[in-house]
Amino acid sequence: MPVQDPVKLWCLGVGAMLTEVNGLRHDEIGGWAPGPRAREWCANVLSDSWGVAGEKQFHEIVDWLTRTGHSAEARSQIAGLGPNPLADYPKQTIVRAHRQQIERQGLLAWDCGRLASIVGWGFHVGYLDENETWRILHGNARRVQQTYSAWRELGDAYVMGRMWWAQGATNEKTRNAHINLIGSPNSPWNRMPWQHPLGDAPAPAAPGASSKATVRFKRSVCPSCGGHKTRPSQTAYVYCDFCGTLADYDFQKACEVPAKQPGPAYQELNARLGPMMQQAKATGDVNGYRNLQRQLFAMYIEQLPNANPPRVSDPEYRNRYIEYMAEGGTVTAFDPQALALEAEVTRSIGALQWAFPKPGVMKVAAHSFGPMANAVFAQQDYIARLYESRGVYAMHPDRAPGELQKRVGISLFVQGWLPMLDEASTQAFLERAGLKTEYVEVEPVKGDKADCGGCGNPLEVLPGAKRCICEKCGRGLEVAGERISCRGCGAPLAPTEGSSTVTCPHCKNSFQRVQMIQPGFG
Numbered sequence: 001m002p003v004q005d006p007v008k009l010w011c012l013g014v015g016a017m018l019t020e021v022n023g024l025r026h027d028e029i030g031g032w033a034p035g036p037r038a039r040e041w042c043a044n045v046l047s048d049s050w051g052v053a054g055e056k057q058f059h060e061i062v063d064w065l066t067r068t069g070h071s072a073e074a075r076s077q078i079a080g081l082g083p084n085p086l087a088d089y090p091k092q093t094i095v096r097a098h099r100q101q102i103e104r105q106g107l108l109a110w111d112c113g114r115l116a117s118i119v120g121w122g123f124h125v126g127y128l129d130e131n132e133t134w135r136i137l138h139g140n141a142r143r144v145q146q147t148y149s150a151w152r153e154l155g156d157a158y159v160m161g162r163m164w165w166a167q168g169a170t171n172e173k174t175r176n177a178h179i180n181l182i183g184s185p186n187s188p189w190n191r192m193p194w195q196h197p198l199g200d201a202p203a204p205a206a207p208g209a210s211s212k213a214t215v216r217f218k219r220s221v222c223p224s225c226g227g228h229k230t231r232p233s234q235t236a237y238v239y240c241d242f243c244g245t246l247a248d249y250d251f252q253k254a255c256e257v258p259a260k261q262p263g264p265a266y267q268e269l270n271a272r273l274g275p276m277m278q279q280a281k282a283t284g285d286v287n288g289y290r291n292l293q294r295q296l297f298a299m300y301i302e303q304l305p306n307a308n309p310p311r312v313s314d315p316e317y318r319n320r321y322i323e324y325m326a327e328g329g330t331v332t333a334f335d336p337q338a339l340a341l342e343a344e345v346t347r348s349i350g351a352l353q354w355a356f357p358k359p360g361v362m363k364v365a366a367h368s369f370g371p372m373a374n375a376v377f378a379q380q381d382y383i384a385r386l387y388e389s390r391g392v393y394a395m396h397p398d399r400a401p402g403e404l405q406k407r408v409g410i411s412l413f414v415q416g417w418l419p420m421l422d423e424a425s426t427q428a429f430l431e432r433a434g435l436k437t438e439y440v441e442v443e444p445v446k447g448d449k450a451d452c453g454g455c456g457n458p459l460e461v462l463p464g465a466k467r468c469i470c471e472k473c474g475r476g477l478e479v480a481g482e483r484i485s486c487r488g489c490g491a492p493l494a495p496t497e498g499s500s501t502v503t504c505p506h507c508k509n510s511f512q513r514v515q516m517i518q519p520g521f522g
C-alpha cells in the first residue's frame, strides 16, 4: 500500500534524490511496493553499489552512515587545508569552497539522503522489519529537518556532497533528478512543506507484525534512586524514568546530531561583549564579568536549545542553568592556575603533527596526540576540583553528580576531535573522558499511558515512578499514584510539579488539582 501519512512521506522525501535517479516511487519504502521484484532489485543494488553481501554488513553501513558518513572525512579535511589552494586535491578544493557549510553541517544531506534509500532497500531484502525501518527513517528525517531550512537547500547540499565523493565530477542523472524534484509540481518536495512537524517516531505497527520489537539505549543506573534506565532517551541528557533526575549522559546520542555553531546573533553579541569581558578581567571586576557571561549563555541557549538539557525549555530551569554556566565561566576566568592550564592546552594543539593514511584523509599522528590529551585532562581534572570547591557543581539545576557534570563538560570538545583521530586514539580518548557508551537492547517495558500536563506530549509512566521529565517541554511532572483525568476531555494528565491548577493542554479546561481543605480555626 502506498504511504499516505504525511510524516512518513516526509521521511521518504529525504531519499528522493536516489529514488528519482533510479526512477522509483516516492510513496513506497525503498521506492518499491513489496514483492519478489523489489527484493531482487534491492538485493542487487545493495551488493553492486554498496558491496553488501549480508545482514551484518548492511547494519555496519547503516551505522556508519548514521554516525560517521562522509561528513567526518570532509570535516577532517578542513583542518588539513594548506595555505595554497593550487596544491589541493579535488576533494580539498570542494571542501575549501564550501568550508563554512561543511564546518556547520558536514555532508549531512549526502549521508542522510543515501541512508534513507539504503534503509528502504534493506527493508525489502529483509534486513530490517517495518517498525525498525520507520524508526531509522524518522530519526534521519528529524536530523535533516533540524540542519537545513528548505528542500531546495537539502538538494543543493546533496549535489555538493556527491560531487565531493566523485572527486569533483558531476553526474547528469543526478542533475536531472535535482531539476525534476525542484521543478515538477508532482515532486514530493513540492507537495510537502519543509516545516511539516515530524513529531515523535511513528507508532509501531500492531504486535505480531514484528519479530524485532526491541529498543536500544545506553545502559545506566540512576545515581539518585538506583532506578535502571528502561527506555531510550530522546536526547543525550538521560533523565531517570523513576525520579526525574539527570542520571547519565549519552555521548553516542550527542554525536547523532552534528555539533552546530550558534548563529550570527550570538557571534555579534560575543564580539561586542568580548572587549568588555577583557576589561572586567583586567580590573578584577568579578561581578561585571559574571553579568556578561550570563548574557552570553542566555543567547547561546536561545540559539542552540538542543545543545543543552531539554529542561531549558522551562524558564525557571533555564535561569538557574544560565547562573550555573556563568558561574563556571567566571570562576575559571579569575583562577590563575586554570588560565595557565588552558594556555598549555592551546600550546599542545599548536604542536600537533598530522598523518595522511590515505590521500585526502588527515588524522592527528598518534604519537603527537598523547601530549595534547594529557594537557586536556590535566585542565579538566583541575577545573573539576575547582568547581567542586567553589560550589559551581552545587549550582547545577538538576543537582547532577560532579562526575557526570565533568563528563558533559568535556563532551563537546571530544566530539570536535573524534573525526581527526585514528581508531586506537579514539577509543583511548573516549575511555579516558568517561564517554564510552555501552548499549543494551531489550524489549520495551510497558507503562501507563499519560499526557504531559504542560504540553500534552504523550508519555509512558513506569510502575513505581514518582517524577519524570517531559522531554518535549522540559518540565518536571508528578507521576506518583494515578493520573488526573481531564474534566473536559478525559485525557490522563501528569500534572507539572508543584501546580495546584491544571489547564488541559488538549481542551484548555482548567480545574483545581485537589479539593482544597479549608484550614480549621483553633
Ligand SMILES: [Zn+2]
Pocket: 222, 223, 224, 225, 226, 227, 240, 241, 242, 243, 244, 245, 247
Ligand atoms: Zn532516579
Ligand SMILES: [Zn+2]
Pocket: 452, 453, 454, 455, 456, 457, 470, 471, 472, 473, 474, 475
Ligand atoms: Zn511537556
Ligand SMILES: [Zn+2]
Pocket: 486, 487, 488, 489, 490, 491, 504, 505, 506, 507, 508, 509
Ligand atoms: Zn482536556
